[in-house]
Amino acid sequence: MQDEGVLSVAVAGEHRTRSKIVLVEIIHQTLDVLLTAEEARLVHWDGRILRVHKLSSRKANQILHAPDAYPGFLGVFDHRARYRDLAEPLGDIVGVQL
Structure with missing residues (x-):
């Protein structure tokens, strides 16, 4: 794994359902990264990219610091992270229930 993982998506009006599905997939990918990370x-969500x-x-x-x-800081997570740990704060930021 590189120093940072970058996963991206955009949430837009008419594509909200598809974007929501993509966000769910990205959260699962992030959890996979956290599961295999040693530490x-x-x-962090920068408005269009979920960064690890x-x-x-x-x-x-x-x-x-x-x-x-x-404002897109979701927290510090390790291999014990669960879907809700990422979905709730990210959903609040983008304005959709994940």
Whole structure:
């Protein structure tokens, strides 16, 4: 696995159902990454991309030191993460129930 995983999707009006399905798939992909990761990862939604950062990365450090500057910060997760752990905060951000 590279230093960061990048998974993307856009949520748009008429494509909301398809986008919701894509978001669900991306959450599952993120959980797969977390399941195989040796250590916890920071998960961040930047408005169109769900990013997974090693805690030692520069970006993770920036987010952890100023979480209010990154409204898409979902949290720090390890292999014990569950679907709801990611779906609830991401759903709140994008305005759909996942």
